[in-house]
Amino acid sequence: MRKVCFPVTTRGNYGKFKPVMQAVKAHPELELQLIVAGGALLHKYGDFVEDGYLGEFEVDKKIYFLLEGENPITMAKSTGIALTEFTSVFENLEPDVVMTIADRFEELAIGTAAAFQNIPLAHIEGGEVSGSVDESIRHAITKISHLHFPSTERAAERVRKLGEPAKSIFNVGTPSLDVISKLDLDDIETVGSDLRDKGVGADIRLSDDYLLVIQHPVTTEYDHNRRYIDETIEAVDDLRRPTVWLWPNMDAGADAVSKGIRVYREQNDQDFIRFFTSLPLEQYAVLLNNAACIAGNSSSGIRESAYLGVPSVNIGNRQNGRQRSDNVVDVPHEAERIKSAIEDQVEHGPYPSSSIYGNGNSGEKIADILAEFDFNIQKQITY
Amino acid sequence: MRKVCFPVTTRGNYGKFKPVMQAVKAHPELELQLIVAGGALLHKYGDFVEDGYLGEFEVDKKIYFLLEGENPITMAKSTGIALTEFTSVFENLEPDVVMTIADRFEELAIGTAAAFQNIPLAHIEGGEVSGSVDESIRHAITKISHLHFPSTERAAERVRKLGEPAKSIFNVGTPSLDVISKLDLDDIETVGSDLRDKGVGADIRLSDDYLLVIQHPVTTEYDHNRRYIDETIEAVDDLRRPTVWLWPNMDAGADAVSKGIRVYREQNDQDFIRFFTSLPLEQYAVLLNNAACIAGNSSSGIRESAYLGVPSVNIGNRQNGRQRSDNVVDVPHEAERIKSAIEDQVEHGPYPSSSIYGNGNSGEKIADILAEFDFNIQKQITY
Amino acid sequence: MRKVCFPVTTRGNYGKFKPVMQAVKAHPELELQLIVAGGALLHKYGDFVEDGYLGEFEVDKKIYFLLEGENPITMAKSTGIALTEFTSVFENLEPDVVMTIADRFEELAIGTAAAFQNIPLAHIEGGEVSGSVDESIRHAITKISHLHFPSTERAAERVRKLGEPAKSIFNVGTPSLDVISKLDLDDIETVGSDLRDKGVGADIRLSDDYLLVIQHPVTTEYDHNRRYIDETIEAVDDLRRPTVWLWPNMDAGADAVSKGIRVYREQNDQDFIRFFTSLPLEQYAVLLNNAACIAGNSSSGIRESAYLGVPSVNIGNRQNGRQRSDNVVDVPHEAERIKSAIEDQVEHGPYPSSSIYGNGNSGEKIADILAEFDFNIQKQITY
Amino acid sequence: MRKVCFPVTTRGNYGKFKPVMQAVKAHPELELQLIVAGGALLHKYGDFVEDGYLGEFEVDKKIYFLLEGENPITMAKSTGIALTEFTSVFENLEPDVVMTIADRFEELAIGTAAAFQNIPLAHIEGGEVSGSVDESIRHAITKISHLHFPSTERAAERVRKLGEPAKSIFNVGTPSLDVISKLDLDDIETVGSDLRDKGVGADIRLSDDYLLVIQHPVTTEYDHNRRYIDETIEAVDDLRRPTVWLWPNMDAGADAVSKGIRVYREQNDQDFIRFFTSLPLEQYAVLLNNAACIAGNSSSGIRESAYLGVPSVNIGNRQNGRQRSDNVVDVPHEAERIKSAIEDQVEHGPYPSSSIYGNGNSGEKIADILAEFDFNIQKQITY
CATH class of the missing domain: 3.40.50.2000 (Glycogen Phosphorylase B;)
Incomplete structure (x- = not known):
């Protein structure tokens, strides 16, 4: 053994x-x-x-x-x-x-x-x-x-x-595709009800054409993380679409990212975003699969979204050099560019599934x- | 700046x-x-x-x-x-x-x-x-x-x-060749007198045809280090030539090597070995240059001795894969093989200088x- | 020097x-x-x-x-x-x-x-x-x-x-009384305006007859901290008075206390509590001085409140053995007892200043x- | 259990x-x-x-x-x-x-x-x-x-x-008296033969009227430890009696004490001292019991020697304030004072057993x- x-x-x-x-x-x-x-x-x-x-x-x-x-x-x-x-x-x-x-x-x-x-x-x-x-x-x-x-x-x-x-x-x-391949990704009801018990903020439905946002700190561009998150926030705030936002992970710079989000939440009256601190992959996959678009710099915007064919807007350098399928559009940390890329991707709709990351x-x-x-x-x- | x-x-x-x-x-x-x-x-x-x-x-x-x-x-x-x-x-x-x-x-x-x-x-x-x-x-x-x-x-x-x-x-x-290239390697008197103030054991002269021994622990063969040192000790004890012995450095396994040497020193009446714990490169280089042969598994038996043309007996796997000049003979951790390789190298005498490690x-x-x-x-x- | x-x-x-x-x-x-x-x-x-x-x-x-x-x-x-x-x-x-x-x-x-x-x-x-x-x-x-x-x-x-x-x-x-003794504790306006920029939740005025709550974890009763905070929360929730609540400090058990507060915030619609993570002593002192009552287990409920004559409800064992002035009432971690002690203290009003902790x-x-x-x-x- | x-x-x-x-x-x-x-x-x-x-x-x-x-x-x-x-x-x-x-x-x-x-x-x-x-x-x-x-x-x-x-x-x-009280402290032969297998230096017999020396570093007088050991070495070197010397323990300052001893050993031809690095209490107790005198600053010179009635010369401040029986003479770190105190104690011979440290x-x-x-x-x- x-x-x-x-x-x-x-x-x-x-x-x-x-x-x-x-x-x-x-x-x-x-x-x-x-x-x-x-x-x-x-x-x-x-x-x-x-x-x-x-x-x-x-x-x-x-x-x-x-x-x-x-x-x-x-x-x-x-x-x-x-x-x-x-x-x-x-x-x-x-x-x-x-x-x-x-x-x-x-x-x-x-x-x-x-x-x-x-x-x-x-x-x-x-x-x-x-x-x-x-x-x-x-x-x-x-x-x-x-x-x-x-x-x-x-x-x-x-x-x-x-x-x-x-x-x-x-x-x-x-x-991670193992889990996803075994899920009933269309089971909106169970997962949707689970999600309503978690998170804080607006009441987003899986049946909505929502945007999924995950932006982690960029450890090598430590001093810029606050600005980076502010650009993304500005784009999302302008779009005013139903949005699901996941908190960043704990790398160096996470404090700046979190602060940006917290300041936005406290100073703005918005009613279209729901925030989650952490989700099991089973729920996350359904959330991703049903998203109109994923935006940010999470690797799931490159990998899992390739398999699922979810339109993805990848922001900044964090995923540089990672193999991409056709579903990914890259943009810099600029609110205007982020916003229009999301609009284009939502309009485009789902892509065909790719197996570059396995089966x-x-x-x-x-x-x-x-x-x-x-x-x-x-x-x-x-x- | x-x-x-x-x-x-x-x-x-x-x-x-x-x-x-x-x-x-x-x-x-x-x-x-x-x-x-x-x-x-x-x-x-x-x-x-x-x-x-x-x-x-x-x-x-x-x-x-x-x-x-x-x-x-x-x-x-x-x-x-x-x-x-x-x-x-x-x-x-x-x-x-x-x-x-x-x-x-x-x-x-x-x-x-x-x-x-x-x-x-x-x-x-x-x-x-x-x-x-x-x-x-x-x-x-x-x-x-x-x-x-x-x-x-x-x-x-x-x-x-x-x-x-x-x-x-x-x-x-x-x-390290920089230092050596600038030294007066034939200045036997100054260095020789310095060395007499250091170390313990026999009175070895730089003019003697002495053997130089340095054997470090092999970290990946941790449990064998005591046996390895004992084989070398047996070879050196058999040879009974003037010998200068440097203590091992502090890697994992150093305790076993040190203990082997200590036990030998305490249990044997020998009068042909001088032990040093540490030497500055300036003195070490003269010591190496004047040695009839260097034996053990120090990298200096590969590098500096290539430049100086000192006959070298490299024991065991520690220096595997390091580029060698003609002056190196490789042997396993066996007393008999070590002993006869040293005898051959001493008989051969100095090799021509090599520049594979620089100038x-x-x-x-x-x-x-x-x-x-x-x-x-x-x-x-x-x- | x-x-x-x-x-x-x-x-x-x-x-x-x-x-x-x-x-x-x-x-x-x-x-x-x-x-x-x-x-x-x-x-x-x-x-x-x-x-x-x-x-x-x-x-x-x-x-x-x-x-x-x-x-x-x-x-x-x-x-x-x-x-x-x-x-x-x-x-x-x-x-x-x-x-x-x-x-x-x-x-x-x-x-x-x-x-x-x-x-x-x-x-x-x-x-x-x-x-x-x-x-x-x-x-x-x-x-x-x-x-x-x-x-x-x-x-x-x-x-x-x-x-x-x-x-x-x-x-x-x-x-800490040095700072307090030099403050203009009646300067409600400056401090009040500072406080409105900080914290989250209800809009509490220094002129309100508010309750001040600070409950830290009890490190020696590690497993009980969640229950302890829940009892206090129940009392405060029942009272429904204007309340200023400070987050606990970082001792072992703080996670449980924080979670209790977070769960309460997320699951309840309340509009009478303002939460602060941290305040400089200058603002805290004014906040304490103007409070109708302080409740919890902070040492300031014993010391500074003695000097200021603020009615204090001390909950549980954390301050056991600390010298008290007349302004302190001790209660166990029971919602009912906490609630009625606060009511009594608010009714009693300010106590005379005590100098047992200095001048x-x-x-x-x-x-x-x-x-x-x-x-x-x-x-x-x-x- | x-x-x-x-x-x-x-x-x-x-x-x-x-x-x-x-x-x-x-x-x-x-x-x-x-x-x-x-x-x-x-x-x-x-x-x-x-x-x-x-x-x-x-x-x-x-x-x-x-x-x-x-x-x-x-x-x-x-x-x-x-x-x-x-x-x-x-x-x-x-x-x-x-x-x-x-x-x-x-x-x-x-x-x-x-x-x-x-x-x-x-x-x-x-x-x-x-x-x-x-x-x-x-x-x-x-x-x-x-x-x-x-x-x-x-x-x-x-x-x-x-x-x-x-x-x-x-x-x-x-x-520690438990162990000693159960030993056959007069069993000179077994222990003596064990001790001959350990240590290095002169051949000391338990039947000799030997001196036992243990001097630890004084952590609060860190910079003086080399001088302190040198004074003791000088006294012992002058006395030229059979001597058993135990190495110091590992407190701050041990390097200085060890170096003093090492330098003395390497620079002097003496044939009356045997050095030990460590001994089990069973052997140490016999060694102490048979000593003509113990000198240094070990607590065993105060405690165990009180019970055994061994004449003790306590050097310096390390044992200050520890309860003493009549067998202890205190001296400062001065070679002359140490030497004459040892001579007096050896002449005095064994003291009656004391039970101040138990039975x-x-x-x-x-x-x-x-x-x-x-x-x-x-x-x-x-x-």
Whole structure:
């Protein structure tokens, strides 16, 4: 029995880990270990443990590592704290494989903690480009990982070029599509009623032609985040359409983004926006699928919306270099441009589904490989 | 004035940083910042500050980050501590460039602390292969660095293949050769008299045909380090030639290596070995240059000895994949093989000098580039 | 010039430090050092630096030490982080005296960091009893402090009994009364207009007969905090009077208290409460002075309200053992009892001013003593 | 079953914990938990786990917390690290009582970690005075502890005066006497042969009239430690009697003391001293009992030597304020005074046994109390 350890730190990575965790749990030769940590433990981002998001999964350990402050200094120090904390927990849980995903700062800490203890490291979503310190983190994690699960052909090719052995690289698609592919995305009633119990603000119906907005801070353009969010707010305020707005995640700069939203809420009488702090992927997918358009800089505006064919307006540089399908229009942080792009996309309506990010069976693929892969802990560059 | 910050953590990296620091200090457009940290502050490895090794350089800040224990757990936690500590110090010193070197665990912490604060990072000796977690660290540092100073053509080529922009890569050779090229390596008397005041054990003369031994722990073969050192000790004990032995550095496994040496010293009456805990490069170079043979797994048995043409017996996997000149013979951790390789090399005598690791002017080259390089903090992979 | 270092970590301790800091700054033989840290740096508690609360004072250093989570585990770990961080900062600032105050967990870290470096430690508000781990912290700080500024006669007597030398103990009163004694507490207009720009919710006038509510978590009764706040909410909701409500501070349990308040706000249509996250003492004092009654478990319901003669309803055990004047009525966490006590106190109206907590000149007294006190770093118990 | 957790961090505290641990292990209502941490894990101080000192006891968890450097800065930071690490381990082990002892810096961290999680804390050897920051630490631990086991009547009285409830204070004597009282202290042969296998230097017999020397650093007189050890070395070197010398423990200043000893050893040809790094109490007690005189500043020169009647020369201020029996002569750090005091004590010969530190049954007493004590986690000062 190989023990496969999943450190869940945000709703975003949980959404992608979940189908893999289900497949690992169901696999006869694998044992699931679950660590809930960082943002996933905080009420303000939606506490996974208390709020029941984790469903069937048992938590082996909780780790608090986020230093309050949400700026580059606390991001770096939180990474240091995460490294010392995950080291202890891996020492206790003795996993046979540790899973990392994408490019958040804590993923580098998790990967380092595993690699320094000679525990094999598997990385989901390596090989993508994003044009910020996140990208540096992503490639650094690739270079300390022993097994790679990129989610597109182009990403797999990049991992190979980075000097990783071809036999350690598997293009399995994005696991978040697993969840989406199994949902009844047209079940507006159940989800709609769930959503009415959450969030605050206007009463938005899934049957409305609503706009979905998610704008995260851009960590490398730290000082501009307040202006960036204000531009988007101005566009949305001008449009005056039914809007669902999700709060940003906890990266450096989140304070500025949150403040912008809070100031707008407190100083304006508007009755067309509903705010949510966090949603499980099951609800989020229905929300996205039924949106007239998604706007902001979330990766779901690139990936999941490609699969679902939702018109997407991607704002600014945060998703630079990520593979796009036809449904995406890129605009800079300018209210006027954002506004008109949204108008155009709403008018265009749904796009055909694209499979550049996979077909919804990543979880099983990953679990099968995890069970059989012959890890070489003494990795060496291929050239 | 660009402020260039050098974090000195071991005698090894100081030996390489020193000529660069001198060139930076002398450069009209650069300002030198010096952090002394970790092993460089400890008496047992030779305290740089107290023992006067730093000579002309002023210390801006000291950082203690090494957790006692010298095993994979403390190595990982020390990295976490280093990350939080260097973050504070960079916040205070506000450097314009941070220097990292090679592949030690703390270099990853130093690099991460800089990159997360959007401070440009320059890396010396990227692109080499070493076949252990150190290699993963080295390439991970490359992926978060903005400027690269590899020390051979092959290393430069690897950095380029790793997706770093060609214009950010400069093959400048190994800076430690700068020091060596400026020394009077035949000045046996001054150095010899200095050495007699240091170390403990037999009275070895530089005019003797002595053997030089340096064996560091192999971090990825943690449990074998005691056996490895014992094999080498057996070979040296059999040879009974004049021998100069340097204590290992502080990586995980150092305790086992040290214990092996201590046990041998306490249980055996031998009168042909002199032990040193730490030597400045100036003295070390003379010691190496006059050695009949160097044996062990130090990188100086590959690099500096290539330049100096000293016969070298490289033991085990620690230096796997590092470019070699003709002067190196590789043997496994077996006493008999080690012994006969040393005998052969001593008989062979000196080799011709090789320039695969440069020509002794790396410091000036690096300083000039640091002064003029146009940093792109928003780095992106080239493919 | 003696350098006197003030670590400001909450609005509460800043309110008390401020008059002392002013007196230190004005004193010819003293130099002020200011560290802003922890909760005082966070937007959610009101960022002191950005929000301009610090006025005339320059910040020497910021320290982030709060691990997100607000439970006993993160409280303990935050204390550990604070200890390592303050150690570095004291090493850099080289203060001649470090100031601590009261009984928060970070004060123990601050005191330990100073004492271990043999920096004299002065403690304001030692010798009080509060019946929880806070009390243990307070007395532990007394035992590592070299100079004591208790705020009542009874507290001074306790410090003496704890084995501290009589000549190191000075009953100077509570410094927060300094600020209050100098304010024009009847200047309803200026402050009222300031307050209308802050906070969210109902439009409350200072001329209204409003209720002031502040309920902090009780760290030793961690699991009960949600129930405690719900009882208070029920009482306030029943009363339906004009109410000003201040958010709790960041102790373990704050999440539960905040959630209770948030749930109430989101699920109830009420139009008689205005919420504030943080207020400078100058505005808070006017708010308190004009209140018909203060209810909750803030120490200001005991101390400042004694001086101002404001009717106070103290709920639960958090203020147990603190010296009370006649204006305080104690009730348990029961909605019915809270409600009727508030009604009685409002009916009773203002009480005469009491001087058990001093007369408003603590700052000058403390500064004078700090300038002249002959510290004995080698402290020894008196019996 | 009450789970009683012992954090063992030095040979010194293990010597005292051991009889208590044996009694706890044997008690039907108690369960033993053992954490080995800090200095107890390091080879240089004698690794408890590897070297088999722990005998019958199983280790539940290891904790590394010592930051290398051995100065006030690393002492403070190590305390911070210890606090965060012990917090995690207590969270996992869920002890019902945590044991602390005496006054080392990590004991404050251990106590704080327990108290902040509302785990009852028992403290052995509270109420003693020692005239340095250690004393502040000791009394601070008393103020956060819930159960007290002072080792003399005077110490118990001090704990009571510190405001602790009389019913929580038990004068049980020093547990290290338990071990000694059960040993055959005249069994010179077994122990003598054991000792010949350890240590380095001259061949000293237990039948010799040898001098026993242990000199620890004085943390509050940090800069003087090198001079202090040099004075003692000079005295011992002049005396030229058979001498057994134990290395100092790891407090701030240990580097200076160790260096003094090392320099003396390397620069002098002497053949009358045998050095030991660490000894189990069983062997140490025989060594002490047979010594003609003990000299230095170890507490065993005050306590155990009182019970054994060994002539003792106590040097300097480290043991100031500790209760003495007639066998102790105090001298300052002056070679001449040290030398003549040792000569006088050797001439005087053995003293009668004293019971001021108990009679050798502390372990059972403590275990019985631990099993039955009614802890009040909500402690409050008695006055």
